[in-house]
Amino acid sequence: MALESIRYRRGSLSVLNQLLLPERIRYERVGGAERAWTVINSMEVRGAPAIALVACLSLAVELATGADAGAGTGGDGDAGTGAAGGTGAGGDVGGDANAGAGGDADAGADTSTGAGVGAGTDGDAGTGTSTGVGVDAGTGTGVGAGTGTDGDAGTGPSPGAEVAALEAFVQQRLRFLLTARPTAVNLLREAERLQELIRGWSRSPGITAPELRERIIEHIEGLLAKDRQDNESIGAYGAQDILRRVPPGATVTILTHCNTGSLATAGYGTALGIVRTLHAQGRLRRVLCTETRPYNQGSRLTAFELCHDHIPVTLIADSAAAAAMGEHRVDAVLVGADRVAANGDTANKIGTLALALAARHNRIPFYVAAPTSSLDPMVPNGSLIPMEERPGRELTHLQGLCLAPPGIDVWNPAFDVTPHDLITGGVVTERGVFPPGDVTRALSACAARGQ
Structure with missing residues (x-):
């Protein structure tokens, strides 16, 4: 079976912790943008294409699980100062596996919760001089809860306001994720492309926030298959x-x-x-x-x-x-x-x-x-x-x-x-x-x- 750096299904993302290879094979859950920032910055996941994919998929997870509902979803205050890379993520997907010389793993041999991930980083991940951009907590604009139905004037934001709030939320999360590592351009290119698509979609007559959210998720999910196809062509x-x-x-x-x-x-x-x-x-x-x-x-x-x-x-x-x-x-x-x-x-x-x-x-x-x-x-x-x-x-x-x-x-x-x-x-x-x-x-x- 081929090695996978990324495991994704709608609403769920996990990444292979590459700091532990080749001794152990362990997948870490990534529940949203903050955790994605950490696994990228600490190099639990690395490689320019994989960085872009994990960042974008973490956004898709947030949208699929409703993390954009509620105002002020911030970007992990002062994130640019670096998060220690040894915390794990509340239980590992697939457990711990002891990799053999040929890469075969005894899946489920250990049910470690992921503490102490920082092999090789010793907790200093992300303190490098170029990554300290930082994003203040609470700068995001979420979609307000309790949205009104058609005809309930004044009981909630209008559909247009909901669409605008969703667009602002995505922009804020992408800005935050871009601070994780600055040199690889793939994430920047994908962020720019996604924002351009959202601007076009949001101008579609009658579009609602749920419809826009679905288009964004579908676009991000399509990046996985495209990357694999591009690699085979290369x-x-x-x-x-x-x-x-x-x-x-x-x-x-x-x-x-x-x-x-x-x-x-x-x-x-x-x-x-x-x-x-x-x-x-x-x-x-x-x-x-x-x-x-x-x-x-x-x-x-x-x-x-x-x-x-x-x-x-x-x-x-x-x-x-x-x-x-x-x-x-x-x-x-x-x-x-x-x-x-x-x-x-x-x-x-x-x-x-x-x-x-x-x-x-x-x-x-x-x-x-x-x-x-x-x-x-x-x-x-x-x-x-x-x-x-x-x-x-x-x-x-x-x-x-x-x-x-x-x-x-x-x-x-x-x-x-x-x-x-x-x-x-x-x-x-x-x-x-x-x-x-x-x-x-x-x-x-x-x-x-x-x-």
Whole structure:
């Protein structure tokens, strides 16, 4: 069975707590926007597509369960100062499972309530310098309770007022969720798209608040299937482009960084989606995955995910990547993206730039795999992409063990920017593979043709 980072049905959302992998598989309930903010900020869930999905689905849960009824639904006061990531969520969906080496789990082996989630974060999640935006509690505008019926003049807000209040509630919740992590653009793009749709729907003659609420929920629910479909298209386009560079029938070795698979998306993955396609075609020799310090997304997540799916993988230290490119005859380097600027400069997990430089030196094609929702045409180049800096403790400590002298000065950026001219393979999207400097224009042309 494939790993799932997100489990959703109407009115109910749970996410796989990725801080506990690979030792334990545990799903945490997300009952609304405040809990979604915490799981995103603490990196219980991570990956740009998954962040956008969890945030939007948490809003759908609130709407489905009536959380918008009642005025002043605020955004967890001063949320930008960061919430400790070790609280759990009132009982775990599916219980605790002890993951084996191959990823199989003994479901229900433990019924832990989720206390002490902060493995690797030690309760300091969210205190990074870029996340401290904060939203004052009580700024939201909810839909007033006790709405009047037709003809009961003065007993409650008019249908138009209810629609306006619902629109204001959604806008407030989206603003709050956007403060959780600033670099990944997918959530911003989805928030902008949803607000544009709501503005159009709210102007429909005779629309009521319940009708508008249903349209919003249906739109958000559709994002799950779209993400999976987009990832499969990315996999097909990327595999085709890599294989055209090697002799017919040859197998390839891929080097990847961080985690870009089912755990970072609704399923299948972006860069790992290409890996999965190559494997399914019998054309994958091996994957080399970096450990991806300091959060070890490569060793904890990518290695776990590939072992679970029986895909041949070798784990390497970050500092071994350049040597491995020659020693293991790497055919392509595949990474994901948190934001791609208009000129093709790409923000991704810290360490990506070093891989791109090593790939250029070794004349190995370097690819960025990302859905079009990761592209930000409003940002001209990578120097203008906001960069998140994580707490120093994430670098100096590992699961409570101190790895550095107490009080040492720490610089711990979560991302770096790879200039577009180092992305020599191209940017792989659900619409095709494009030269990085041309990706915005090419995708605009695709949209104009209705593709």
